[in-house]
Amino acid sequence: SAVISQKPSRDICQRGTSLTIQCQVDSQVTMMFWYRQQPGQSLTLIATANQGSEATYESGFVIDKFPISRPNLTFSTLTVSNMSPEDSSIYLCSVNLGTEAFFGQGTRLTVV
Amino acid sequence: AQKVTQAQTEISVVEKEDVTLDCVYETRDTTYYLFWYKQPPSGELVFLIRRNSFDEQNEISGRYSWNFQKSTSSFNFTITASQVVDSAVYFCALSESSNDYKLSFGAGTTVTVRA
DSSP: OOOEEEEOSEEEEOTTOOEEEEEEESSOOSEEEEEEEOTTOOEEEEEEEETTSOOEEOTTOOTTTSOEEEEETTEEEEEEOSOOGGGOEEEEEEEEETTEEEEOOOEEEEEO | OOSEEOOOSEEEEETTOOEEEOOEEOOSOSSEEEEEEEEOTTOOOEEEEEEETTOOOOEEETTEEEEEEGGGTEEEEEESSOOGGGOEEEEEEEEEGGGTTOEEEOOOEEEEEEO
């Protein structure tokens, strides 16, 4: 199994600012995934973070808005840039070990 | 196209009733995995089960049971003798070998169990 630590667990931010979310895994993994869950909605994949290469973004998500870093095999960050109230969501980091998916506890972001 | 469809948006039951959550999926892969997750009001995702496409055996775990039928592309979840603590949002998800096993989630079903 994998233990994933996400920081911060929650934050309230002013519009126009940026927040960086950290994800630390206790195992070395090739791919790390970032999901967004808007209020009352399901989880949507934002991007896949690969170590040593640029992240791969899903349709509707762009690097300028959600820059991702992946400096090593156990760590990744997601930045939510120039935030607006529509960015208020839970952001979750996830990894696969084999075909099993593990999730962090999520970052609950509120933009005011 | 939606890969995972959870037809029920909300289900409300009285304690001790059984509740079945439907999940229908769509894939062209022969190798894929199906998942159920529980999300209580606190927000974390709790893993319940993973089933691979080659294993159609039904599974029972305590009050939880799952019925996987490839012929109808369904992976339904039943909670027997529901309890108030079962109140949560339940997500069905699919991962496919052709998509690096990224998860595609259904819209979720909110289950409310009343005392």
